[in-house]
Amino acid sequence: MLFLQVSNLIYVDQPTGTGFSYSSDRHDIRHSEAGVSDDLYDFLQAFFEEHPELVKNDFYITGESYAGHYIPAFAARVHKGNKAKEGLHINLKGFAIGNGLTDPKIQYAAYTDYALDMGLISKSDHDRINKILPVCEVAINLCGTLFYFLFTICLSSISIDSFELCLGEKEKGRGLMK
Numbered sequence: 565m566l567f568l569q570v571s572n573l574i575y576v577d578q579p580t581g582t583g584f585s586y587s588s589d590r591h592d593i594r595h596s597e598a599g600v601s602d603d604l605y606d607f608l609q610a611f612f613e614e615h616p617e618l619v620k621n622d623f624y625i626t627g628e629s630y631a632g633h634y635i636p637a638f639a640a641r642v643h644k645g646n647k648a649k650e651g652l653h654i655n656l657k658g659f660a661i662g663n664g665l666t667d668p669k670i671q672y673a674a675y676t677d678y679a680l681d682m683g684l685i686s687k688s689d690h691d692r693i694n695k696i697l698p699v700c701e702v703a704i705n706l707c708g709t710l711f712y713f714l715f716t717i718c719l720s721s722i723s724i725d726s727f728e729l730c731l732g733e734k735e736k737g738r739g740l741m742k
Contacts, residue, residue: 572618574611578604579634597637604634605641609651619652625659632664668704673697 577583579600581593594600612619625642627635639659646653665671676697680690 572621576604576607597633598641600634601638601641604638605645608642608654609645612652612654616652619655621655622657623655624657626662627660628662628664630665632661632666635659635661635664636666669701672700672704 577585579585579594580587580603587593594603623642625635625639636659639656642654642656645651646656676685676690676693679685680687685693
């Protein structure tokens with residue numbers, strides 16, 4: 565039996581403006597988990613209206629990486645819609661997040677311990693990096709308060725800089741970034 569004979573998959577690249585998704589109207593860009601969740605919920609309602617034969621199937625929501633922010637919010641939105649009897653009932657059975665970024669402050673702070681335990685950095689690098697972690701935490705807090713386009717730039721720079729900073733200096737030929 566083939567996987568395709570026993571399941572159905574829907575891939576949605578969201579929120580609008582990420583990956584391959586786009587819009588020519590800047591008002592389509594959402595700036596919150598609630599906005600993203602509402603858009604995806606509305607999409608599913610329209611999808612199941614067009615494909616009523618699928619609405620009875622078990623439904624699971626999955627995502628990875630930054631989707632760690634959106635998946636729980638979307639699952640909560642589906643649950644809320646079901647409870648309020650909004651539109652079609654979506655047979656939500658669960659959700660899964662792979663390698664999700666759910667809380668950068670907590671996760672980034674754990675990188676140095678992981679890198680040390682895995683032998684990627686020395687104890688002196690570990691200690692040096694942990695001394696400047698409060699600066700990184702301030703940057704993470706500031707990212708959450710800026711406009712969306714600045715937030716995106718900030719998040720990208722934090723991701724790149726965290727690897728360069730936390731896993732060795734590329735100029736010295738150390739770490740994963742050499």
